[in-house]
Amino acid sequence: MGVENLKKDDYKYQGMRKQLVEELREKGITDEPVLKAILEVPRHFFSDNAFDVHLHMDKAFRIACGQTISHPYTVAYQSTLLQVKKGEKVLEVGTGSGYQTCILLHLGAKVFSIERQKPLFQKAKNLLLDELGYSVKLFYGDGYKGLPSFAPFDKIIVTAGAPFIPEPLIHQLKEGGIMVIPVGEGEEQVMTILIKGSDNQYEKIELDKFKFVPLLRNKVK
Numbered sequence: 001m002g003v004e005n006l007k008k009d010d011y012k013y014q015g016m017r018k019q020l021v022e023e024l025r026e027k028g029i030t031d032e033p034v035l036k037a038i039l040e041v042p043r044h045f046f047s048d049n050a051f052d053v054h055l056h057m058d059k060a061f062r063i064a065c066g067q068t069i070s071h072p073y074t075v076a077y078q079s080t081l082l083q084v085k086k087g088e089k090v091l092e093v094g095t096g097s098g099y100q101t102c103i104l105l106h107l108g109a110k111v112f113s114i115e116r117q118k119p120l121f122q123k124a125k126n127l128l129l130d131e132l133g134y135s136v137k138l139f140y141g142d143g144y145k146g147l148p149s150f151a152p153f154d155k156i157i158v159t160a161g162a163p164f165i166p167e168p169l170i171h172q173l174k175e176g177g178i179m180v181i182p183v184g185e186g187e188e189q190v191m192t193i194l195i196k197g198s199d200n201q202y203e204k205i206e207l208d209k210f211k212f213v214p215l216l217r218n219k220v221k
């Protein structure tokens with residue numbers, strides 16, 4: 001691998017992340033482990049354009065295949081709701097750039113992440129496994145089905161807008177487990193927390209509205 005391929009972080013980027021964390025605090029994010037993870041994870045590693053001035057503002061930006069990396073606020077919001085404890089098994093649906101995946105890893109989770117678009121899966125795999133050396137399980141597949149052979153999970157996070165809560169995901173959640181999923185068919189989705197009880201029963205809490213790219217069926221090449 002040539003030196004030009006090595007990802008570099010420096011004081012300039014760290015300074016921009018400090019500012020980003022302050023902006024998130026002002027917007028109401030108070031979870032210290034989540035803010036620490038955002039401070040630690042070099043956001044510019046996940047973009048094709050590390051010099052983009054918007055990268056460290058609270059904005060979403062484009063990645064390959066017409067997808068986006070979520071707003072830092074959205075990542076922080078969902079990560080806070082997930083209440084990740086060290087060593088917990090977390091299923092993420094929608095790997096995308098791998099940024100949210102990386103935040104979960106910094107929170108100490110054992111992460112299993114699925115992406116339906118082959119080029120994004122491949123890119124995230126090269127970055128997280130080969131370049132950055134994280135221990136993470138990445139899958140190319142349809143997140144509507146979850147990962148039955150690795151279930152049950154302590155937590156499930158869905159990072160695309162789901163028209164409904166997929167039944168297999170509810171099944172694959174541990175009793176007492178939490179799922180965080182944006183639900184809605186139109187332009188906007190309602191951030192929803194599902195807390196699983198016994199006998200596949202669950203409690204649902206609906207929170208703020210967000211705009212996500214849609215959760216689509218079937219994997220694509």
Ligand code: SAH
Nearest residue numbers: 069094096097099100115116143159215216
């Ligand atoms: N967590 C990502 C956000 C990416 S946007 C990040 O931090 O960058 C949502 C992602 O979900 C897209 O990459 C999209 O391709 C993927 N996706 C949509 N439907 C899916 C499905 N059924 N299974 C797996 N991934 C899906």
